[in-house]
Amino acid sequence: MLTLYGYYRSSAAYRMRIALNLKGLEYRQVSIHLRDGAQFAEDFGRINPQHQVPTLETDSGDLLVQSPAIFEWLEETYPEPSLLPADPLGRQRVRAMAAVPGCDIHPIGNLRVLQYLQRELGQDQEAVTAWARHWIELGFAGLERMLAGHPATGTFCHGETPTMADVFLVPQLFNAARFGADMDSFPTIRRIGETCNAHDAFERAAPGNQEDAE
Amino acid sequence: MLTLYGYYRSSAAYRMRIALNLKGLEYRQVSIHLRDGAQFAEDFGRINPQHQVPTLETDSGDLLVQSPAIFEWLEETYPEPSLLPADPLGRQRVRAMAAVPGCDIHPIGNLRVLQYLQRELGQDQEAVTAWARHWIELGFAGLERMLAGHPATGTFCHGETPTMADVFLVPQLFNAARFGADMDSFPTIRRIGETCNAHDAFERAAPGNQEDAE
Numbered sequence: 035m036l037t038l039y040g041y042y043r044s045s046a047a048y049r050m051r052i053a054l055n056l057k058g059l060e061y062r063q064v065s066i067h068l069r070d071g072a073q074f075a076e077d078f079g080r081i082n083p084q085h086q087v088p089t090l091e092t093d094s095g096d097l098l099v100q101s102p103a104i105f106e107w108l109e110e111t112y113p114e115p116s117l118l119p120a121d122p123l124g125r126q127r128v129r130a131m132a133a134v135p136g137c138d139i140h141p142i143g144n145l146r147v148l149q150y151l152q153r154e155l156g157q158d159q160e161a162v163t164a165w166a167r168h169w170i171e172l173g174f175a176g177l178e179r180m181l182a183g184h185p186a187t188g189t190f191c192h193g194e195t196p197t198m199a200d201v202f203l204v205p206q207l208f209n210a211a212r213f214g215a216d217m218d219s220f221p222t223i224r225r226i227g228e229t230c231n232a233h234d235a236f237e238r239a240a241p242g243n244q245e246d247a248e
Numbered sequence: 249m250l251t252l253y254g255y256y257r258s259s260a261a262y263r264m265r266i267a268l269n270l271k272g273l274e275y276r277q278v279s280i281h282l283r284d285g286a287q288f289a290e291d292f293g294r295i296n297p298q299h300q301v302p303t304l305e306t307d308s309g310d311l312l313v314q315s316p317a318i319f320e321w322l323e324e325t326y327p328e329p330s331l332l333p334a335d336p337l338g339r340q341r342v343r344a345m346a347a348v349p350g351c352d353i354h355p356i357g358n359l360r361v362l363q364y365l366q367r368e369l370g371q372d373q374e375a376v377t378a379w380a381r382h383w384i385e386l387g388f389a390g391l392e393r394m395l396a397g398h399p400a401t402g403t404f405c406h407g408e409t410p411t412m413a414d415v416f417l418v419p420q421l422f423n424a425a426r427f428g429a430d431m432d433s434f435p436t437i438r439r440i441g442e443t444c445n446a447h448d449a450f451e452r453a454a455p456g457n458q459e460d461a462e
Binding site: 079083084085086096098099100101102103104106107110111122123125126127128129130132133134136137138141142147150151154155157161164165168173176177179180 | 293297298299300310312313314315316317318320321324325336337339340341342343344346347348350351352355356361364365368369371375378379382387390391393394
Protein backbone atom coordinates (compact mmCIF):
# COMPACT_ATOMS: atom_id res chain seq x y z
CA MET A 35 0.00 0.00 0.00
CA LEU A 36 1.11 3.59 -0.62
CA THR A 37 2.14 5.68 2.40
CA LEU A 38 1.63 9.46 2.47
CA TYR A 39 3.76 11.46 4.90
CA GLY A 40 1.77 14.64 5.41
CA TYR A 41 -0.01 16.97 7.78
CA TYR A 42 -3.71 17.70 7.86
CA ARG A 43 -3.29 21.40 7.12
CA SER A 44 -0.44 21.24 4.58
CA SER A 45 -1.73 22.35 1.17
CA ALA A 46 0.73 20.15 -0.66
CA ALA A 47 -0.28 17.04 1.32
CA TYR A 48 -3.97 17.93 0.86
CA ARG A 49 -3.41 17.97 -2.93
CA MET A 50 -1.99 14.48 -2.74
CA ARG A 51 -4.93 13.16 -0.70
CA ILE A 52 -7.36 14.53 -3.30
CA ALA A 53 -5.43 12.99 -6.21
CA LEU A 54 -5.12 9.61 -4.46
CA ASN A 55 -8.85 9.63 -3.63
CA LEU A 56 -9.83 10.60 -7.19
CA LYS A 57 -7.76 7.71 -8.51
CA GLY A 58 -9.35 5.32 -6.00
CA LEU A 59 -5.99 4.37 -4.50
CA GLU A 60 -5.66 3.09 -0.95
CA TYR A 61 -3.00 4.72 1.20
CA ARG A 62 -2.06 5.01 4.81
CA GLN A 63 -1.07 8.35 6.29
CA VAL A 64 1.80 9.27 8.58
CA SER A 65 1.34 12.66 10.23
CA ILE A 66 4.37 14.96 10.53
CA HIS A 67 3.50 17.75 12.93
CA LEU A 68 4.71 20.84 11.04
CA ARG A 69 3.84 23.39 13.73
CA ASP A 70 5.89 21.40 16.24
CA GLY A 71 8.78 21.18 13.75
CA ALA A 72 8.68 17.38 13.45
CA GLN A 73 9.84 17.73 9.83
CA PHE A 74 13.25 18.95 11.05
CA ALA A 75 14.07 15.67 12.82
CA GLU A 76 17.30 14.26 11.40
CA ASP A 77 15.62 10.90 10.70
CA PHE A 78 12.97 12.60 8.59
CA GLY A 79 15.69 13.81 6.21
CA ARG A 80 15.87 10.25 4.92
CA ILE A 81 12.15 10.41 4.06
CA ASN A 82 12.32 13.93 2.63
CA PRO A 83 15.72 15.54 1.96
CA GLN A 84 14.13 19.00 2.04
CA HIS A 85 12.52 18.32 5.45
CA GLN A 86 9.10 19.11 4.03
CA VAL A 87 5.87 17.27 3.37
CA PRO A 88 4.55 15.49 1.42
CA THR A 89 6.52 12.35 0.67
CA LEU A 90 4.77 9.43 -1.00
CA GLU A 91 6.32 6.04 -0.29
CA THR A 92 5.58 3.37 -2.89
CA ASP A 93 5.04 -0.37 -2.33
CA SER A 94 8.69 -0.85 -3.31
CA GLY A 95 9.91 1.67 -0.76
CA ASP A 96 10.70 4.43 -3.25
CA LEU A 97 10.36 7.85 -1.64
CA LEU A 98 8.76 10.44 -3.93
CA VAL A 99 8.85 14.14 -3.09
CA GLN A 100 7.43 17.45 -4.42
CA SER A 101 3.67 17.42 -4.97
CA PRO A 102 3.62 18.45 -8.67
CA ALA A 103 6.18 15.72 -9.45
CA ILE A 104 4.31 13.14 -7.35
CA PHE A 105 1.13 14.13 -9.17
CA GLU A 106 2.71 13.47 -12.59
CA TRP A 107 4.04 10.10 -11.35
CA LEU A 108 0.56 9.12 -10.12
CA GLU A 109 -0.91 10.14 -13.47
CA GLU A 110 1.66 8.07 -15.39
CA THR A 111 1.52 5.06 -13.04
CA TYR A 112 -2.24 4.95 -12.44
CA PRO A 113 -3.62 6.55 -15.63
CA GLU A 114 -7.31 5.85 -14.86
CA PRO A 115 -9.25 7.95 -14.15
CA SER A 116 -7.12 10.53 -15.88
CA LEU A 117 -6.72 13.89 -14.16
CA LEU A 118 -5.27 15.54 -17.28
CA PRO A 119 -7.12 16.08 -20.58
CA ALA A 120 -6.11 14.01 -23.60
CA ASP A 121 -5.19 16.92 -25.91
CA PRO A 122 -1.84 18.72 -25.50
CA LEU A 123 -3.36 22.22 -25.38
CA GLY A 124 -5.88 21.10 -22.75
CA ARG A 125 -3.10 19.51 -20.72
CA GLN A 126 -1.12 22.72 -20.99
CA ARG A 127 -4.09 24.77 -19.78
CA VAL A 128 -4.77 22.47 -16.83
CA ARG A 129 -1.13 22.38 -15.74
CA ALA A 130 -0.93 26.18 -16.07
CA MET A 131 -4.00 26.61 -13.86
CA ALA A 132 -2.52 24.19 -11.32
CA ALA A 133 0.68 26.23 -11.31
CA VAL A 134 -1.15 29.36 -10.13
CA PRO A 135 -1.64 28.00 -6.58
CA GLY A 136 1.32 25.63 -6.96
CA CYS A 137 3.94 28.23 -7.91
CA ASP A 138 2.43 31.70 -7.53
CA ILE A 139 0.38 31.59 -4.34
CA HIS A 140 1.14 28.76 -1.95
CA PRO A 141 4.97 29.00 -1.83
CA ILE A 142 4.79 32.66 -0.75
CA GLY A 143 2.20 32.08 1.96
CA ASN A 144 3.19 28.81 3.57
CA LEU A 145 4.09 28.34 7.22
CA ARG A 146 7.87 28.72 6.94
CA VAL A 147 7.56 32.01 5.03
CA LEU A 148 5.04 33.44 7.50
CA GLN A 149 7.31 32.38 10.37
CA TYR A 150 10.26 34.21 8.75
CA LEU A 151 8.16 37.37 8.44
CA GLN A 152 7.33 37.18 12.15
CA ARG A 153 10.61 35.99 13.61
CA GLU A 154 13.23 37.56 11.33
CA LEU A 155 11.44 40.68 10.10
CA GLY A 156 9.43 41.38 13.25
CA GLN A 157 6.08 41.62 11.48
CA ASP A 158 2.92 41.41 13.59
CA GLN A 159 -0.01 39.07 12.98
CA GLU A 160 -1.93 41.72 11.06
CA ALA A 161 0.89 42.30 8.58
CA VAL A 162 1.41 38.55 8.16
CA THR A 163 -2.27 37.97 7.45
CA ALA A 164 -2.32 40.88 4.99
CA TRP A 165 0.70 39.34 3.23
CA ALA A 166 -0.99 35.95 2.87
CA ARG A 167 -4.23 37.54 1.65
CA HIS A 168 -2.39 39.76 -0.85
CA TRP A 169 -0.78 36.84 -2.70
CA ILE A 170 -3.96 34.76 -2.60
CA GLU A 171 -6.10 37.56 -4.04
CA LEU A 172 -3.49 38.47 -6.68
CA GLY A 173 -3.15 34.84 -7.79
CA PHE A 174 -6.88 34.23 -7.80
CA ALA A 175 -7.44 37.39 -9.89
CA GLY A 176 -5.27 35.85 -12.61
CA LEU A 177 -6.88 32.42 -12.27
CA GLU A 178 -10.38 33.93 -12.45
CA ARG A 179 -9.39 35.58 -15.77
CA MET A 180 -8.11 32.22 -17.03
CA LEU A 181 -11.40 30.52 -16.10
CA ALA A 182 -14.20 33.03 -16.72
CA GLY A 183 -15.60 32.86 -20.22
CA HIS A 184 -13.05 30.30 -21.43
CA PRO A 185 -14.87 27.74 -23.59
CA ALA A 186 -13.16 24.77 -21.88
CA THR A 187 -14.21 25.82 -18.37
CA GLY A 188 -17.02 23.53 -17.23
CA THR A 189 -18.45 22.23 -14.01
CA PHE A 190 -14.81 21.91 -12.99
CA CYS A 191 -11.83 24.06 -14.03
CA HIS A 192 -11.56 22.17 -17.32
CA GLY A 193 -14.59 20.25 -18.50
CA GLU A 194 -17.00 18.06 -16.58
CA THR A 195 -14.58 15.97 -14.50
CA PRO A 196 -11.94 16.95 -11.96
CA THR A 197 -8.40 17.60 -13.19
CA MET A 198 -5.05 18.60 -11.75
CA ALA A 199 -6.29 22.21 -11.75
CA ASP A 200 -9.07 21.37 -9.27
CA VAL A 201 -6.69 19.21 -7.20
CA PHE A 202 -4.40 22.22 -6.72
CA LEU A 203 -7.17 24.83 -6.38
CA VAL A 204 -9.16 23.36 -3.50
CA PRO A 205 -6.39 23.38 -0.84
CA GLN A 206 -5.70 27.01 -1.76
CA LEU A 207 -9.39 27.81 -1.19
CA PHE A 208 -9.07 26.33 2.29
CA ASN A 209 -6.16 28.70 2.96
CA ALA A 210 -8.07 31.61 1.46
CA ALA A 211 -10.84 31.05 4.01
CA ARG A 212 -8.32 30.72 6.86
CA PHE A 213 -6.74 34.06 6.00
CA GLY A 214 -10.03 35.81 5.26
CA ALA A 215 -9.30 36.54 1.58
CA ASP A 216 -12.01 38.52 -0.18
CA MET A 217 -13.54 36.10 -2.67
CA ASP A 218 -16.25 38.42 -4.07
CA SER A 219 -14.30 39.10 -7.27
CA PHE A 220 -13.82 35.41 -8.06
CA PRO A 221 -17.28 33.97 -8.82
CA THR A 222 -16.03 31.23 -11.15
CA ILE A 223 -13.43 30.04 -8.66
CA ARG A 224 -16.06 30.04 -5.90
CA ARG A 225 -18.55 28.07 -7.98
CA ILE A 226 -15.96 25.44 -8.91
CA GLY A 227 -14.77 25.23 -5.31
CA GLU A 228 -18.30 24.53 -4.10
CA THR A 229 -18.71 21.79 -6.71
CA CYS A 230 -15.41 20.20 -5.71
CA ASN A 231 -16.11 20.36 -1.99
CA ALA A 232 -19.38 18.48 -2.52
CA HIS A 233 -17.45 15.68 -4.29
CA ASP A 234 -16.62 12.68 -2.12
CA ALA A 235 -12.92 12.48 -3.10
CA PHE A 236 -12.37 16.12 -2.13
CA GLU A 237 -14.45 15.90 1.02
CA ARG A 238 -12.57 12.89 2.39
CA ALA A 239 -9.30 14.76 1.74
CA ALA A 240 -10.34 17.88 3.67
CA PRO A 241 -8.10 18.88 6.60
CA GLY A 242 -10.94 18.65 9.09
CA ASN A 243 -11.56 15.03 8.15
CA GLN A 244 -8.01 13.85 8.89
CA GLU A 245 -7.05 11.95 12.02
CA ASP A 246 -4.38 14.51 12.96
CA ALA A 247 -6.77 17.50 12.66
CA GLU A 248 -6.69 19.76 15.69
CA MET B 249 7.66 30.40 -35.60
CA LEU B 250 7.22 30.35 -31.82
CA THR B 251 7.20 33.69 -29.98
CA LEU B 252 8.48 34.00 -26.41
CA TYR B 253 7.29 36.98 -24.38
CA GLY B 254 9.94 37.34 -21.70
CA TYR B 255 12.56 39.51 -20.06
CA TYR B 256 16.30 38.90 -20.05
CA ARG B 257 16.52 38.60 -16.27
CA SER B 258 13.27 36.69 -15.57
CA SER B 259 14.11 33.20 -14.29
CA ALA B 260 10.97 31.73 -15.75
CA ALA B 261 11.67 33.17 -19.22
CA TYR B 262 15.32 32.05 -18.96
CA ARG B 263 14.11 28.46 -18.35
CA MET B 264 12.04 28.64 -21.51
CA ARG B 265 14.98 29.91 -23.59
CA ILE B 266 17.12 27.00 -22.37
CA ALA B 267 14.42 24.42 -23.14
CA LEU B 268 13.74 25.87 -26.60
CA ASN B 269 17.47 25.93 -27.37
CA LEU B 270 17.97 22.34 -26.15
CA LYS B 271 15.15 21.22 -28.42
CA GLY B 272 16.65 23.12 -31.35
CA LEU B 273 13.50 25.18 -31.88
CA GLU B 274 13.58 28.60 -33.51
CA TYR B 275 11.75 31.39 -31.72
CA ARG B 276 11.55 35.13 -31.72
CA GLN B 277 11.55 37.06 -28.47
CA VAL B 278 9.40 39.98 -27.34
CA SER B 279 10.84 41.78 -24.33
CA ILE B 280 8.45 42.90 -21.58
CA HIS B 281 10.32 45.32 -19.31
CA LEU B 282 9.42 44.00 -15.84
CA ARG B 283 11.26 46.67 -13.86
CA ASP B 284 9.35 49.36 -15.75
CA GLY B 285 6.08 47.50 -15.12
CA ALA B 286 5.33 46.86 -18.80
CA GLN B 287 3.63 43.59 -17.78
CA PHE B 288 0.83 45.58 -16.13
CA ALA B 289 -0.32 47.19 -19.39
CA GLU B 290 -3.97 46.33 -19.98
CA ASP B 291 -3.18 45.01 -23.47
CA PHE B 292 -0.67 42.56 -22.05
CA GLY B 293 -3.47 40.90 -20.07
CA ARG B 294 -4.60 39.37 -23.35
CA ILE B 295 -1.14 37.79 -23.75
CA ASN B 296 -0.83 36.74 -20.11
CA PRO B 297 -3.91 36.92 -17.85
CA GLN B 298 -1.65 36.98 -14.77
CA HIS B 299 0.37 39.92 -16.15
CA GLN B 300 3.58 37.92 -15.83
CA VAL B 301 6.17 36.46 -18.15
CA PRO B 302 6.72 34.11 -19.88
CA THR B 303 4.04 33.50 -22.47
CA LEU B 304 4.82 31.25 -25.42
CA GLU B 305 2.77 31.94 -28.53
CA THR B 306 2.46 29.03 -30.94
CA ASP B 307 2.34 29.13 -34.74
CA SER B 308 -1.46 28.86 -34.42
CA GLY B 309 -1.66 31.85 -32.07
CA ASP B 310 -2.32 29.83 -28.92
CA LEU B 311 -0.99 31.63 -25.86
CA LEU B 312 0.65 29.30 -23.34
CA VAL B 313 1.48 30.49 -19.82
CA GLN B 314 3.28 29.19 -16.69
CA SER B 315 6.79 27.89 -17.32
CA PRO B 316 6.37 24.35 -15.86
CA ALA B 317 3.21 23.87 -17.94
CA ILE B 318 4.86 25.31 -21.07
CA PHE B 319 7.80 22.97 -20.45
CA GLU B 320 5.52 19.90 -20.37
CA TRP B 321 3.78 21.07 -23.56
CA LEU B 322 7.14 21.48 -25.32
CA GLU B 323 8.15 17.99 -24.17
CA GLU B 324 4.89 16.47 -25.47
CA THR B 325 4.84 18.45 -28.72
CA TYR B 326 8.56 18.27 -29.59
CA PRO B 327 9.64 15.02 -27.88
CA GLU B 328 13.17 14.95 -29.35
CA PRO B 329 15.60 15.44 -27.74
CA SER B 330 13.75 14.42 -24.60
CA LEU B 331 14.37 16.49 -21.48
CA LEU B 332 12.76 13.88 -19.20
CA PRO B 333 14.04 10.33 -18.59
CA ALA B 334 12.09 7.41 -20.04
CA ASP B 335 11.38 5.61 -16.73
CA PRO B 336 8.60 6.87 -14.42
CA LEU B 337 10.81 6.99 -11.31
CA GLY B 338 13.48 8.92 -13.19
CA ARG B 339 10.86 11.33 -14.51
CA GLN B 340 9.55 11.76 -10.97
CA ARG B 341 13.04 12.52 -9.68
CA VAL B 342 13.76 15.04 -12.42
CA ARG B 343 10.45 16.84 -11.98
CA ALA B 344 10.98 16.92 -8.19
CA MET B 345 14.44 18.48 -8.62
CA ALA B 346 12.97 21.04 -11.05
CA ALA B 347 10.31 21.89 -8.46
CA VAL B 348 12.94 22.95 -5.91
CA PRO B 349 13.78 26.17 -7.78
CA GLY B 350 10.37 26.19 -9.51
CA CYS B 351 8.21 26.05 -6.36
CA ASP B 352 10.44 26.42 -3.30
CA ILE B 353 12.99 29.09 -4.21
CA HIS B 354 12.11 31.34 -7.11
CA PRO B 355 8.49 32.26 -6.20
CA ILE B 356 9.61 33.60 -2.80
CA GLY B 357 12.48 35.66 -4.19
CA ASN B 358 11.16 37.13 -7.40
CA LEU B 359 10.86 40.82 -8.17
CA ARG B 360 7.26 41.36 -7.07
CA VAL B 361 7.88 39.74 -3.67
CA LEU B 362 11.04 41.76 -3.06
CA GLN B 363 9.16 44.92 -4.04
CA TYR B 364 6.42 44.11 -1.50
CA LEU B 365 9.03 43.66 1.23
CA GLN B 366 10.46 47.08 0.41
CA ARG B 367 7.33 49.07 -0.33
CA GLU B 368 4.71 47.54 1.98
CA LEU B 369 6.84 46.25 4.84
CA GLY B 370 9.50 48.98 4.75
CA GLN B 371 12.43 46.57 4.60
CA ASP B 372 15.81 47.96 3.55
CA GLN B 373 18.05 46.57 0.81
CA GLU B 374 20.08 44.54 3.30
CA ALA B 375 17.02 42.75 4.69
CA VAL B 376 15.68 42.11 1.18
CA THR B 377 18.98 40.62 0.03
CA ALA B 378 19.18 38.47 3.18
CA TRP B 379 15.63 37.23 2.46
CA ALA B 380 16.50 36.23 -1.12
CA ARG B 381 19.72 34.52 0.00
CA HIS B 382 17.93 32.66 2.80
CA TRP B 383 15.45 30.91 0.49
CA ILE B 384 18.11 30.19 -2.14
CA GLU B 385 20.47 28.60 0.40
CA LEU B 386 17.66 26.64 2.09
CA GLY B 387 16.39 25.30 -1.22
CA PHE B 388 19.87 24.47 -2.52
CA ALA B 389 20.66 22.60 0.73
CA GLY B 390 17.75 20.26 -0.01
CA LEU B 391 18.68 19.95 -3.69
CA GLU B 392 22.30 19.19 -2.84
CA ARG B 393 21.09 16.30 -0.63
CA MET B 394 18.93 15.04 -3.51
CA LEU B 395 21.92 15.12 -5.88
CA ALA B 396 25.02 14.17 -3.87
CA GLY B 397 25.69 10.47 -3.86
CA HIS B 398 22.49 9.57 -5.72
CA PRO B 399 23.32 6.87 -8.28
CA ALA B 400 21.37 8.62 -11.06
CA THR B 401 23.25 11.92 -10.68
CA GLY B 402 25.69 12.24 -13.57
CA THR B 403 27.40 14.97 -15.51
CA PHE B 404 24.02 16.69 -15.30
CA CYS B 405 21.40 16.47 -12.51
CA HIS B 406 20.15 13.16 -13.89
CA GLY B 407 22.45 11.20 -16.17
CA GLU B 408 24.66 12.39 -18.99
CA THR B 409 22.31 14.71 -20.85
CA PRO B 410 20.42 17.83 -19.74
CA THR B 411 16.93 17.41 -18.30
CA MET B 412 14.19 19.61 -16.89
CA ALA B 413 16.11 19.67 -13.59
CA ASP B 414 19.07 21.44 -15.25
CA VAL B 415 16.72 23.75 -17.18
CA PHE B 416 15.23 24.96 -13.89
CA LEU B 417 18.48 24.97 -11.90
CA VAL B 418 20.63 27.23 -14.07
CA PRO B 419 18.45 30.39 -13.88
CA GLN B 420 18.35 29.96 -10.10
CA LEU B 421 22.17 29.84 -10.07
CA PHE B 422 22.19 33.15 -11.91
CA ASN B 423 20.01 34.63 -9.16
CA ALA B 424 22.16 33.02 -6.45
CA ALA B 425 25.17 34.90 -7.85
CA ARG B 426 23.20 38.16 -8.08
CA PHE B 427 22.23 37.93 -4.41
CA GLY B 428 25.61 36.69 -3.22
CA ALA B 429 24.39 33.33 -1.91
CA ASP B 430 27.07 31.23 -0.23
CA MET B 431 27.58 28.28 -2.56
CA ASP B 432 30.40 26.57 -0.61
CA SER B 433 28.08 23.91 0.80
CA PHE B 434 26.73 22.91 -2.59
CA PRO B 435 29.62 21.34 -4.54
CA THR B 436 27.43 19.07 -6.67
CA ILE B 437 25.13 21.93 -7.68
CA ARG B 438 28.17 24.07 -8.51
CA ARG B 439 29.80 21.35 -10.60
CA ILE B 440 26.59 20.75 -12.59
CA GLY B 441 26.06 24.48 -13.03
CA GLU B 442 29.54 24.87 -14.52
CA THR B 443 28.89 22.01 -16.93
CA CYS B 444 25.57 23.52 -18.00
CA ASN B 445 26.95 27.01 -18.46
CA ALA B 446 29.62 25.65 -20.83
CA HIS B 447 26.88 24.08 -22.97
CA ASP B 448 25.85 26.09 -26.02
CA ALA B 449 22.07 25.87 -25.40
CA PHE B 450 22.47 27.25 -21.88
CA GLU B 451 25.00 29.88 -22.89
CA ARG B 452 22.82 31.32 -25.66
CA ALA B 453 19.94 31.53 -23.13
CA ALA B 454 21.94 33.48 -20.52
CA PRO B 455 20.52 36.88 -19.53
CA GLY B 456 23.69 38.72 -20.59
CA ASN B 457 23.36 37.34 -24.12
CA GLN B 458 19.84 38.69 -24.71
CA GLU B 459 19.09 41.76 -26.80
CA ASP B 460 17.22 43.44 -23.93
CA ALA B 461 20.07 42.94 -21.42
CA GLU B 462 21.00 46.14 -19.61
